[in-house]
Structures are given as structure tokens and as C-alpha cells.
Amino acid sequence: MIGLSNIVKRFGDNTVINDVSVDIREGSVTALVGPSGGGKSTLLRCINLLEIPTSGTVRVGDDAIEFKPGTRASTKTIQTLRRQTGMVFQNFQLFPHRTAIENVMEGLVTVLKWPEAKARERAAALLEKVGMAHKADAWPATLSGGQQQRVAIARALAPSPKVLLCDEPTSALDPELAQEVVDVLGQLASEGTTMVMATHDLRLASKIAQKVVFLEAGSIVEEGPAGEVFGNPRHQRTRRFIASITHQHGDGGEG
């Protein structure tokens, strides 16, 4: 069970997340959608504490941390919670000085102190799963964006996180390469991987998300099952946003 309760995030006087609560069921896929600057990435980054909420509670599994203004959570507590999450970034952020398989092994060897051979075995299996086994020894710089993102997904999954966080996983990719990534994420979803993704790729969201949370200006405008929010949005604002994005896609524009 992953939960965000009453999350507030301020940068100076600017409130980026304003009292947002989201519950994420185990084995489900949740998409955070909404316009740029609406707070979806920040909210996602609050789950693994790359952003520290100004106030509110973050819960992953049995660990929960309550944040209050003026107090600081210890690095150790933050790490304990963070180690139950995995993250995929918009720009992949593979370690360029390590090969594909070394990228996947890194967390197992350095953080979990697995022996090299065991880590290599698991990394190879994960690369197989994302269709990248044939590029195990390639440097990231020699891979296409879609291939890099698939390796990044394997890296994020390596320590068996309770939740996979995806921050605009397809936004840096052209539609064809994005499809490879959508396929991999879809396969993970069907296997019951708990996922939260910030995205404005409606193809991605509608294909694999069960629940959609529409965020604007740091607040939830609408949330519900993906079919309802996309097919029959209740709020005017949501309708307008979805129409604008669908229109873009119709024009052959980027997602």
C-alpha cells in the first residue's frame, strides 16, 4: 500500500502541491496527468523523496514518514523508504560510464551488497524481460532512446521495489521509440507491478493505467478510473485538457 496524505510542497512562496492525498492500491497503475507545471512530477518525486514535502505523510509499505515544516526527517529514514521504490526518468539518466548490464547491477552490488555473480544473473534476467539482453555489454551512448529507457526500467526494477515511479517515461522519445517503452510498461502492469506515472502521453496512460489523477495548479481536479476520466470527464477543465491533447495527437504532434 502506497499513500500520500495531505502533501504540501512549497518552493519559497510558491505552493507547487497544495494538500493532495492519493492512495495507490498494490498491483495497480496510477497515472498523474495534467498540464505542465501542474505539479504531477513534483508529486511523483515526493513518493521517493527526491523532493521532500513541506508537510504531509508519505507511506510505502510498512514505512511512513510524516513531514512538518521546520523539522527534518533523518537521511536514514528517507533512505529506508526510498529503497522500496524504483524510478524511471524522462531523460533515462543511465550511468554513462557503465554498460547496460552494469547499470542494472549497480543498485544490487553497491546498495544491497549482492555478490557480483548473483547480481549479474538477476540483471541479465531483467534485461531479457525488457528485450535488451542482446545489448547487455553496450555503453548507454550507443543505444537509442527507447533502448536506454528500457535498460533504465530494468535498473529501477532490479532491487524489487514495491512501486515503480515513472516520470514522463516516453516524453523524450519519438512515437515509434515511445511504443517500445509503452509495451514494456504495459507488460509489467499486466504482471501486477505497482506503478505511478506522471505523463501527458495519453496513449501510455489509457493503455495501462487503471486510475487517473488529473492535477492542475497543485490540486486534484478530478480522479477516477481511466476509462471514465478519459472517456467521460466530469469537469470542464479535464475535458478541455484531454481534447487539446487528443487534438495534438490527431495532428501528428508530439504526445
Next chain:
Amino acid sequence: MERAFALPHWLQLMLDSLGPLLWAALVFTAPLTLLSFVLGLAVGLGAALLRLFGPAPLTAIVRFYVWIIRGTPLLVQLFLIFYGLPSVGIVLDAFPAALIGFTLNIGAYSSEIIRAVITSVPKGQWEAAYSIGMTWTQAMRRTILPQAARVAVPPLSNTFISLVKDTSLAAAITVPEMFQAAQRIVATTYEPLILYVEAALLYLAMSSVLSTLQVRLEKRLNRYGGFLEARS
């Protein structure tokens, strides 16, 4: 017939003095260069980390240190350490005095290089390292420094090559390194042109070896690709 095999005077003198010069290079110039570079890098790394991540008072101390070292002549620093400090009761032998002087110098210059290359690694690399559970130290050691090292090789090679030549300043505080060995031979042979050309050539040879090593190191660190490579 014998005269036909005699070498020109200048070449004979160079060959005769090669032994003492190389010996001085081996016993003083090389150890002084290597030791002060390694120690200087350690000081530089520590100073850079404090400057970037340390508490405010320590950051101020580091800035002060860099300001003083960069703002005063190396020769004056060496004189202060060797000739000046005895006035306050700190008496050092010539070699340790030179070692301290060069180490402080390399530390200040390299700290700025190291600071720059650490900040050149994209923030996303820190986040990627944190996202797989690394601590700050693990992220620094495994992710940031290896990438920073690649960028650091050309500027640190500059520092290293300058250092080889700057060790000749140690002659002024009585360290019998290679340049001082040349001076001594000049004092008995009165052949400054020949001896100083020879010394210059030997410094050039040492720098050339280092430049070659730099190219090889760059090749090795560039092997993962993804950036413009220099022509060679």
C-alpha cells in the same frame, strides 16, 4: 685519427653532465613532483568538497586558502616556508619545505578544477543514484567522481606538467634538484648556455612523457563514448 672520433665540445659536456642531472631528477625532481601532486590532489579534493558541500565557516576558510595561494607567487611562498618560518620557531629541511609549498599550491589550483568538474555532472545523475538507494557517499564515489574524472584529465594534466617545471624553483631554497645540479656544473665549467639548454631539454622530455600519458588516460576514460573526442 683519434681526433676524428672526438665528439664536439658541447655534446661531450652534455653527455658528461647527463649523469648528475638525471640523478638529481630521479632523486629530487621526480619524488617532489609525484608526492606533491598526489598530496595536492588529496588536499584539492577535500577543499573542493568542503567548498561545495561543507558548512559556511569551512567554505569561507577554503576560499581564503585558495585566495592566498593563487594570489601570491609560488617562489615567495617557498621562501616564506623555508626562510620565514624559522623566525617563529618552525625549522624545516629544504625538501619537506618544498613539498609543503608545492602541495599547498597544487591543492589550491586543483580544488577549483575538481569543484568545476564535480558540478559538471548533471544533477539527474545524483537523482538516478539516489533513486536506486545510494547514499551520498556511494553516489559520489560510484557515479559522480568517475564521470568528473574524465573531464578533469586535461586541466589536471596542465597542473601536473606545470608542476614538473615549477619544481626548478626549489633550487632557490637549496633543494638539489635537477636545475640546481645544472647550476652547479655551470659554476665549474662556465658553460651556462649548454647546461641550461640541456636542463630545458630534460624538462621537455619529462613533460612529453606526461603528455603521452595524458592522451592514453583520456582514451581510456573516453571509452564509453557519447561526447566529442579530440583528434590525435
